Amino acid sequence: MSDIPEHLLRRSAEAKAKALGIPVEQVLAEMTGEAAPTPMDIGEQPKVETVAAAEPASPAAEPASEPVTPSQESAPMAQPTAASADAGALEDIDYDAAAAKAGMPASLLKRSVEAKAKASGGSPAGVLAEMLGEEAPAAPPAAATPPAAELAPVAVVTEAVAEVVEIPIAEPAAAASVAAEPPAASRSGGATAVAARPLAQPEAVPEGVRTQRLLTVVKANAIQQVKSEPTDKVSTWPHLMIMEFAALLAVTAVLVVLSVILQAPLLESANFNATPNPSKAPWYFLGLQELLSYFDPQIAGVTVPTIIGLVGFMAIPYVDRNPSTKPSDRKFAIFMFTFFMMGAATLTIFGVLFRGPGFNFTYPWADGIFFDDLKDWVDF
């Protein structure tokens, strides 16, 4: 207890005191372990979180004491059809009394009754009587089996909560078995939960009255619907890894053999005064250099590489909206790509092989190849 900050303890105690109608000092003493807990304290533990979840917004702190509004009193009279003896006089729809019996705030009970009456087309009084009376026989077994209620699936969560809530009111002893935590550990937690939703007086609750309302019904469908055809798969290890390893070895082998056979070019030392003729860029830029001999540098040196080469290529997935990957469906895309690739390859080959001194056109078989980068490949 000592590790809880003072202000939190204080707030918790105040809320609990307000809910239970006992002095703050007494609650504080209980919480710090100086006094024996009030009997209710143990009974409240099971609904630490469930109550807050079921009815998060019920600031009507004083249970069963809300004044009935005039509109309620002018509600149509109902015939007391199946009203049980302990349901009392229902003709004037005394929501306060009914709420006291149902163990829930009058405002909630009224709303629930009215909504149900509207939905079923009956009178509020009849509905109230039904709620208070008809369900009475079903209650004892429900209250007697709290563990089963806890295990209920999502769809009945609100119901389970309600039953757990009822337990401490009806029979505190049975509820104690539901408590998951030891009393000392959850004492302060119990206090905050009480603050969220105060309880009615224990003696005012008739048996079998449901104090919950239905929040939602979750259908028994999966949230994610996976629709994939079963495909023929193999383990990455070893099937894919062995392929990759083979590729890796093959590349290394080719590279080593090539490097043993072919010497990388190293011409004479750089000389600013001796411009070689022709001067050629690396082969992957030779297509551009070739373009430069046809077009203005603004076009060949800038527009083509940046607009077509970079922006154009990056934009391909956003321009090509055809969802199909079948070659027969994307003839235009394939044609365009092939066209540009062939164009680039042609220009590059032209630049490498067919350009001689002064970057003039030459036939490689007549005048030789003017490309020092691959000198040894050519002279091999």
Next chain:
Amino acid sequence: MANGIIEKVKERATSIWEKVHGSEVAESILRPGSPFKKGYSDTPRNRSYVIMNNVLYHLHPVKVKRHGVRLSYTLCLGGISFFLFILLTITGIFLMFYYAPTAEAAYSDVAALSTSVAFGSLVRNMHRWGAHFMVLSVFLHMSRVFYHGAYKPPREFNWVVGVILLLLTLLLSFTGYLLPWDQLALWAVTVGTNMAGFVPVFGDQVKFLLLGSVEVTADTILRWYVLHVLFFPFIIVIFMAVHFWRVRKDGGISGPL
């Protein structure tokens, strides 16, 4: 007699290996399912563990489509590009030991690699041809991705990253081109950077930024050296990490699994 000694040595060696292989250190190094772990058996569970319990899980899922593994389908071009990058890094580090990026030393250092450094010639050749191969394999990788329509949703952005990687590959290759400081390097770079000078409005500034001068000079060599060995590798590794991550997240090799 001799056979007996050999038997004994073999026995001792086996028992030592057993102890080392089963030791706490070996157990801690090899994660469960490693094929090198003691007592590994070729079960479907262990096959999954090899990938799942491993850094490889960043690159590959546990299972892949059977048709995606066919050699004629995958060609492994992306993997080869990555492997060439690693090879180039290794050979490049070797070359850095023998190379000073100054106008006085650069050429003689490269020349000395071929004559007075053990395996110097081989490593330099591997670096140079490997660089050409990498440009080629990245380009082919891009072409194959296009022809398979593999850039289509959800992989649009990974295509964009791929184009950036191609550009970075070209820049890496081009910055390395100058470093031997021979006639070929000097004038190829002069031609290449002249193209950069045609950038509209601030072409001269771009060229100056690239060269550290108005023309290719001795200053350019240091600048391109730093770009080549540090800056562009740093950038390309970041983009590769994103690229590989997106390959996994966008559905792995050859379509969503």
